[in-house]
Structure formats: C-alpha cells, structure tokens
Amino acid sequence: MTDQRRAARAPAATGQRPTGPPAAPPLQRAGADPAADVRPTREAQPTREVLAGYLHERAGELLRGLRAHDEAAGSAETAAEAAEAVRLLRRSARRICGTLQTFRPLLDTGWSDRVGAELRWLAEVLAKEHEYAARLDRLLTALHRLSAPAAGPDGESAGSVEARTGRPGVGAAKAGALLERQLTLARTRAHSAALRALGSGRFHAVADEIAVLASEAPLDEQSADRPAALTLRPLAELTHRRFAEAVDALPHGPEALAHTLTGTEGRHDAGWHHVRHLARQTRYALEVLEGPRPTAPGPGADTGSTTPLHAALVLVGRHLTRHRDAAEAAAAASAAGRTPRIAPATAYALGVLHADQRHEVEAARLAFCRTWPPAGDR
C-alpha cells in the first residue's frame, strides 16, 4: 500500500494504521435504506417475475439499440445517433452479462454461459472505438495541462518566460501529433471491427438469442416460483462478498511512479481492474433486486440511485474507471515513446506524459480508498 493510500485511510491515526483496504459494507444495512419500504415488496415477488422481468427489459433495450444503430449507421450526419445507439447496446450487453453471471445457478447454465460469453465479446468489440477516442482526449488534455504556462505567484501569466526559453512547447506539440496519429488509426480500425462484428453471423446468432430473451428467460424451474428474497438476494450477497474480498486482496502497491521505466509499473493494475469489474457486477445485481435505474441517455444515466450502497458503487465506479483509463493512457504514451526515430523533445514529453498518467493512476487509487467503504460503514 502506498503512503498516499494509507494517509487517505487514516489521516489522523497515529501508529494504528490498517494494513489493508477495509471490508465492504453489508449489502443491506438495517434502517439506513430509504428504499427499504419498497424493496421487500419486490423481493417477495417470485424469482421469475423479478429476474426474467429484468432480463426482458435489458434485452428489449439491446434490441432497440440495435435498431437505432441500423438506422443511424453509415452516414456522417447521424454519427452521434449511431454512437449513442452503440452506447445503449454496450450498456444492455454488460448488464445482461453481469446478471447471467451473478444469477447463473437460477438459469439454464449452459445457455447462460454461452450467451454470456458472446455478449462479453460483443461489448468488448463495441467498446474499443469509444475507448481509443477517450484515451486520445485524455492524453491531449493532459499534454495541454502539462504544457500550459503557469501563472506566477502574483497571477501573472508566464507567457513571456516561455517565449524567452522558446522550445518547451515543441515536444508537447509533436507528442500530441504523434498520439493523435496513432490513436486515430487505432480508433478507425476499431470502428471497422465494430461494424464488421455487427454484420457478422456470430452477432446475428447472439441477436437471435437476445430476441428470445426479450420475451422468455430460460429460468431453472425449481427456483422460478420461490420469492426473490430466497433466491436472488443470496446470490447478490455472494457477488458483493466477492467484491469486498477483492478489495481486501488489493496489492499493497509500490510508491507512485516506481518502476515507470521498466514497463512493469502496471503489474498491480489488474487487481484494481478486477475490483472495478466486481463493483459493477454488484451494482447490476442490486439493480435486479431493487428495480432498474432510469435509462435516460447520456453518461448521467447511472446516477438514479435508490439506495446508498448503489450510489456508493456508482461513485467508486467512477474512480475505478478513471484508474483504468489512466493506466491505459499511460501505456499508450509509453508505446508512443517507443516509436522509432522520434525527436528527443518528443520522447521527453511522452516520458513526462507517461509519468503524469501513472500519477493519475495513484490519484484514482487514493480517491477510491477515500470513498470506500462509504462514510456510514467505516
């Protein structure tokens, strides 16, 4: 664990600092839940209604995304609509995937594993284009921040200093151009790959499965009529426990920026990515139990939380996504730095950028440790 993480967790403690991230709070906290008066009703319903109902809704959403994409794709004028449709597709695919995984024992497991794997493939293929675009955006923003002249102690801009020293901006500009070239190429390829995937027989086979799912979920008949509280809740608790255990098992990372020059500085990232995955799984499981969130379009769609735990998972999810994005941006800067025959100033700027993004990785870990577990559960 880094000093930063320790400090964030027990800033005023003297000597008695915890040695690992604290355990997650229990899934359900007595009396503290504003949705407590709603949930029992839902959990008293038969498993079939709750689980199949949720899967039907998500499947319908996925099919709507697919139709919207078919209508918008292929024209520059409707690129924004196509991108939004892809977002909806990914959103539903991730939720169905997570639901199939968490509640696997209540479903036809063969079917569930097969469809889950295909949806994971689909969500990954569809995510790439957006990821490259966001990565480029993140790196150019960072370069801008790194190469903006500082205001002086009296607020005066340092423009004149920069003008005098002349060259510092050159490396940043060249590094930006190089990254733009490399990531735009990657993005274009990802776009084509996504279009190919959506036109493939493999995709049509998944779409057929989803069309069936929209009206009929292959539930295990023995559990289908039991109340959700006895079937869904224990499995949601299990997912939540796996999340808590993954948080506990987070490696005690090295100092910020250590190993940055070896290509091994991201060795501990995987543990954090796993935590991110499980935080999402837990959040989706809660959505099944507590009713789906508003599906308004846009990045704010996930914020309609009805319970504090769901809200906390949304919040730490942002930190964990920022962690993932920064780690991948650092890797992209590092890869660009290995481009043959670049100017030393370009390489220098990419080195600073790489370190800056690893610093962001640390900051995201710190932010996670500051917000998890939520204040009431410490």
Added chain:
Amino acid sequence: MTDQRRAARAPAATGQRPTGPPAAPPLQRAGADPAADVRPTREAQPTREVLAGYLHERAGELLRGLRAHDEAAGSAETAAEAAEAVRLLRRSARRICGTLQTFRPLLDTGWSDRVGAELRWLAEVLAKEHEYAARLDRLLTALHRLSAPAAGPDGESAGSVEARTGRPGVGAAKAGALLERQLTLARTRAHSAALRALGSGRFHAVADEIAVLASEAPLDEQSADRPAALTLRPLAELTHRRFAEAVDALPHGPEALAHTLTGTEGRHDAGWHHVRHLARQTRYALEVLEGPRPTAPGPGADTGSTTPLHAALVLVGRHLTRHRDAAEAAAAASAAGRTPRIAPATAYALGVLHADQRHEVEAARLAFCRTWPPAGDR
C-alpha cells in the same frame, strides 16, 4: 492549493476546507514546554551574555572548522575530514548570519549587514559542491527506483518480463550516465570555486571579522544590559511571525505535474524556499534564546531539541529541504533533457525522471502541510 494539500489538511471535513495553510503556533505555549523551567533563567540574563555568548560560540566553531579544513584539504586521504570541516563551517556561518539578521536592532547594524552578507556568500559558495553531489545521488536513486522491475502481485519478480521486453533499462542507464557526467563536472567546478574562495582575500577579511567576533560582539550598548526577555524574545517572536505569514501566503499551487513541460512549473517554488529560509531563521533564533543545540558532527546534529516548537521546526525543515532538493533535481533532469543529440530513449527516461521529481516536490508540500502546524497547535 492542490487537492493533495487540501486532503492532507482536512481529510474528513466535508465542504468546510480551509483555503490556506494554517497559521503557525505561538512561539511560546503556556505550560506545554518541558524547557519552561530552564528558559526563564536564561531569558533573565543580560542580552550581552545571551546574544554575545551565542555568537562567540558559533564564531569559535567556524574557526575550528576553518582550521580543520586547512589541515585536511588537498589530500584524497583526508577528503572526508575536509568535507566534514566544510559542513561545520557552513553550519556556523548560517547560524551567525541568521542571528545577525534576527537581532539586527541590538547590534552595530552597519557591521552586522556587512558581515552577514559576506557569510551568506561564503555559505553559498561552500554549499554548492555538496549540493551537486546530493543532487546526483537523488537522481540516480530515483532512476534506480523507476527502472527496478516491479514484483508481481504474488511477489514474484518481473525480471523475466523485463528480459523479454528488452529495452526499457537502456534509456535509464544512458540518462544516469548523462546526469553523472553533467553533475560531476558541476561538482568539480564547485569544489575548485570553494577552494578558491577559501584562499581569497575576501575570505580572509571575513575570517578576521569572525576572529574578533569569537571574543567580542559589537552590541548596541543601550540594550546590552537589559534582560534577554525584553530584547531578544520580541525579535525572535517577530521572525516567527514572519515565518507564519510566509506560510499563510504560500501560493495555492497548481495540480501536481501541471506545467511540467513549459519550464514554468517551478514558479511557485520560490514561496516555499522562502518559507524554508524563515523556518531556519526561527529555529536559529530559538537556539539563541534557549541555548545552543549539541554540535555533534553528522546530519543528526540538529535533533537535540529541548522544546516542541524547535523539534517541529527541525521536522518541517526536513520536508522543506526535501522540497528544495526535489525542485532542483527536477530542474537538473529537465536541463539534461535539453542536451543536444541525445537518444530518444534517454530523453524519455529524463522526462519520466523530471515528472518523478516534480511529484516529489508535491509530496514534500503535502508532508509539510501534514506536519505544520504541530498537532497540539491546530
């Protein structure tokens, strides 16, 4: 102010974060000082005895350092003794300087300003060699940390990964060699400059003044017989207040690593260096009032604190020195990065190193804000 600094200062506060560093504690805290039973006796003494006594001791120390240097200099076998003698010289010069400045109204001001300026020059000339050596050491240590392979999540070393990817270490090794060349050259020049200074007429003139000071300090006769509590203490309080005000005036810095590519990222460093200077001045003033510290050789010599405030100043002094060292090391890495015709991998490693040292600058600021004001005075 950076997020880190804010967080360190009010980690659990919600919304009500202070907007600037807190004020320094009062110089004397009622009842909290273990030396309180000693100090009044000393402060009841006449100004002459306390102030002149302190100056005599420091002047004697400086002359001993000078003799020790004369005996040890010029031979490789006694280089360690010569370095230790220079350390003693600098230590005494800094303290005499600070004392002359803080208690200027009680001294012959013309003499005090002249000798103070000459001692400042001497301390600066003598410090350079050590500073370049320490800077190289800091940068090579950082490069080592940055280029050491990370242990895996299971503790397994990443040596094999590095062996497979091959090249990451090359840039770090070349960067290290370049820095070693540049800073060793600077260090050698500083060594010659220090020897030249110690053989100069200018130095002999200061040495003569110090020889006189060792037996007789030019005190203002009107104050010389008054008790130290009425003359020295108010001036020490004034220095302490200037320190507190400088802490309050610390610029609210940009985010960590912002502006790193412009050569203007150190624009706010000067305010911190000023705080470091005033923390030292305050500490030296306390030493005059409370009796000198043990002068045992070595870097631990300053730790024989008799009061909590002195101990706190020693502690934050370390953070502020680390701040200064990291800022100058970052500048050295940046300067090395502008060496013409270096390989891109070397430039890349220097960029990472530069960012790493700016990260250290931020960490030192955070550490300062965590330890100042001392816990009892918050």
